Amino acid sequence: MPPTGVRASLRRIRALVRRYIYLLRSSGVRLVELIYWPFLQMLTWGFLQRYLSETTSPLAQAAGVLIGSVLLWDILFRSKIGFSTTFIEEMWSRNLGNLLISPLRPYELVAALSAWSVIRLSVSMVPVAVAAYFFFGFNLLDLGLPLVAFFAVLVLTSWSLGLISAGVILRYGLGAEELAWSLAFLLLPLCCVYYPVSVLPDWLKPIALALPPTHVFEGMRSILLHNTFDAKELWWAMGLNAVYLVAGYVTFSRFLASARVNGTLLRLGE
Amino acid sequence: MNERISGSSHQAGASVAEAAAPDTNVPVAVRDLTKVYGTITAVDHISFKLKQGATVALLGGNGAGKTTTIAMLLGLVMPTSGEVRVFGADMSKNRGAVAYRLNFQSPYVDLPARLTVRQNLTVYAGLYGIANAAERIAYIAEDLHIEPLLDRPTGKLSAGQKTRVGLAKALLNAPELLLLDEPTASLDPDTADWIRRKLREYAETRGATLLLASHNMAEVERLADRVILLHQGRIIEDETPAALIATHGRDTLEQVFLDVVRGRGKHAPEAADRGAASARKAS
Numbered sequence: 001m002p003p004t005g006v007r008a009s010l011r012r013i014r015a016l017v018r019r020y021i022y023l024l025r026s027s028g029v030r031l032v033e034l035i036y037w038p039f040l041q042m043l044t045w046g047f048l049q050r051y052l053s054e055t056t057s058p059l060a061q062a063a064g065v066l067i068g069s070v071l072l073w074d075i076l077f078r079s080k081i082g083f084s085t086t087f088i089e090e091m092w093s094r095n096l097g098n099l100l101i102s103p104l105r106p107y108e109l110v111a112a113l114s115a116w117s118v119i120r121l122s123v124s125m126v127p128v129a130v131a132a133y134f135f136f137g138f139n140l141l142d143l144g145l146p147l148v149a150f151f152a153v154l155v156l157t158s159w160s161l162g163l164i165s166a167g168v169i170l171r172y173g174l175g176a177e178e179l180a181w182s183l184a185f186l187l188l189p190l191c192c193v194y195y196p197v198s199v200l201p202d203w204l205k206p207i208a209l210a211l212p213p214t215h216v217f218e219g220m221r222s223i224l225l226h227n228t229f230d231a232k233e234l235w236w237a238m239g240l241n242a243v244y245l246v247a248g249y250v251t252f253s254r255f256l257a258s259a260r261v262n263g264t265l266l267r268l269g270e
Numbered sequence: 271m272n273e274r275i276s277g278s279s280h281q282a283g284a285s286v287a288e289a290a291a292p293d294t295n296v297p298v299a300v301r302d303l304t305k306v307y308g309t310i311t312a313v314d315h316i317s318f319k320l321k322q323g324a325t326v327a328l329l330g331g332n333g334a335g336k337t338t339t340i341a342m343l344l345g346l347v348m349p350t351s352g353e354v355r356v357f358g359a360d361m362s363k364n365r366g367a368v369a370y371r372l373n374f375q376s377p378y379v380d381l382p383a384r385l386t387v388r389q390n391l392t393v394y395a396g397l398y399g400i401a402n403a404a405e406r407i408a409y410i411a412e413d414l415h416i417e418p419l420l421d422r423p424t425g426k427l428s429a430g431q432k433t434r435v436g437l438a439k440a441l442l443n444a445p446e447l448l449l450l451d452e453p454t455a456s457l458d459p460d461t462a463d464w465i466r467r468k469l470r471e472y473a474e475t476r477g478a479t480l481l482l483a484s485h486n487m488a489e490v491e492r493l494a495d496r497v498i499l500l501h502q503g504r505i506i507e508d509e510t511p512a513a514l515i516a517t518h519g520r521d522t523l524e525q526v527f528l529d530v531v532r533g534r535g536k537h538a539p540e541a542a543d544r545g546a547a548s549a550r551k552a553s
Contacts, residue, residue, distance in 0.1 A: 008399055011396060011399060012396065012397050012399070014396060015392075015393050015394075015395075015396025015397045016393070016396075016397070018392070018393055018396065019382065019385065019389075019390075019393040022384075022385050022386075022389045022393070023382065023384055023385065026384040026385065026423070027384065089382075093380055093381075093382040093383055093384075094378075094379055094380040095379070095380060095381060095382050097346065097374075097376075097379040098374075098379055098380075098381065098394070098439070099397070100345075100346060101344045101345065101346060101369065101372075101373075101374050102369060102394065102397045102398060103366060103369040103370045103397060103398060103399065104397050105366055257348075260345075260346065260347055260348045261347075261348045262307070263305075263307060263312075263338070263341070263347050265341070265346045265347065266337065266338075266341050266346065266347060
């Protein structure tokens with residue numbers, strides 16, 4: 001009997017996640033690198049925050065806005081990178097052909113990449129968040145329960161971006177690898193990480209508000225600066241995420257189908 | 271003995287009744303298969319079937335369509351037209367239903383270099399849903415003499431060792447259909463011979479069907495009981511190695527191969543014209 005059903009599917013996802021764990025364990029440098037960049041980011045922005053708080057700007061004196069922005073942005077960015085680089089890794093190692101002829105279904109590959117992006121993110125961000133507390137007295141948990149929702153919104157957005165990058169790389173090969181690295185940065189100015197939506201020109205505001213992370217950064221500023229939180233904004237962000245996630249998966253599936261038609265899968269890793 | 275069921279590049283091959291009710295016991299049934307990349311026809315209306323337990327070689331020069339045919343059998347490439355059925359499943363639509371019954375080895379597909387051999391095999395055991403994975407890996411490792419390699423990073427192995435490990439991955443799920451793309455490329459004669467012996471042994475004990483694409487004529491003569499000769503995407507011969515050598519009036523398969531790719535002998539253009547003329551006369 002063919003190994004079908006949810007249990008068989010979960011077993012295949014677990015097998016693939018195990019492969020990513022083996023990979024991370026095989027290299028201490030990779031492990032250090034996971035923490036190194038977000039740690040440097042946090043230090044830089046933390047010291048800037050400290051400097052600004054000693055000046056006269058009343059807004060900058062609001063504790064932790066910059067560090068909070070950096071940490072939340074890093075959740076989005078690291079999760080997206082975790083998804084994309086893990087996928088690219090399969091192509092670098094010329095292993096994708098083996099995976100795609102195995103009983104692994106494309107949605108299981110996506111599920112494994114998504115699960116791994118969260119594990120990788122935890123390895124990366126938990127030590128940095130702890131360090132932010134010890135260096136600057138910023139406690140990410142001060143954001144309270146909304147932090148869980150912020151985290152979920154950002155991770156879901158990162159998966160949508162990861163799916164689009166992976167699809168494009170499948171279709172166009174490693175030549176399109178740059179997209180995997182740069183796609184998240186496209187959001188940096190648009191989703192108002194370090195400034196409120198109100199500073200954007202009117203024509204750009206609808207675009208910014210159509211991006212789920214914008215609602216996260218607005219929500220974070222609202223909590224830290226005004227001690228208020230509008231849950232409606234987060235529901236809106238979640239709804240947008242559902243749309244983007246479906247669009248991301250459809251894009252990935254279409255590009256995979258197109259790669260099968262064009263024979264790109266035969267030339268992977270080149 | 272010719273184990274072929276049928277084979278043709280110019281006719282549909284399977285009957286309408288067969289197409290309507292695919293036989294889940296037939297390892298491979300290819301019908302009128304074509305693959306076109308832009309203006310290039312890589313595979314041109316080929317049809318053939320493989321019987322259970324057969325070892326069949328796909329032979330042809332570079333660009334003859336061997337790898338594309340294998341890729342379509344694996345579901346890695348979608349046909350432009352025609353049909354590929356593996357154990358009755360249409361590989362364009364329902365690959366997942368039979369993926370656990372087949373496997374593939376090629377020197378052009380790697381296992382992750384940083385993982386140890388044992389880790390790689392453990393991952394694939396999970397993907398193929400193999401119960402008692404540790405025992406199965408131990409058994410395969412002993413059989414293929416890779417026990418000392420199990421805890422070494424796969425990327426640090428020699429070409430011969432990598433081939434044996436690739437074979438271990440390909441045999442992990444004891445596939446009923448094993449597809450091999452140049453299984454002994456870049457191996458020294460001793461290692462290549464050892465691999466061929468193992469493949470033969472596996473096919474016999476498991477009753478598995480083997481389809482291999484190869485440039486190595488000695489390998490094909492030794493392993494295959496049927497040869498499908500491809501030229502410019504078409505099947506031009508489908509015979510036992512002995513019958514192929516005999517009909518071409520040659521001594522070795524290599525000489526037959528050279529005749530075909532250089533357009534000499536039976537497949538020379540003038541010979542084809544003569545054949546057509548005598549056919550017209552006869553009619």
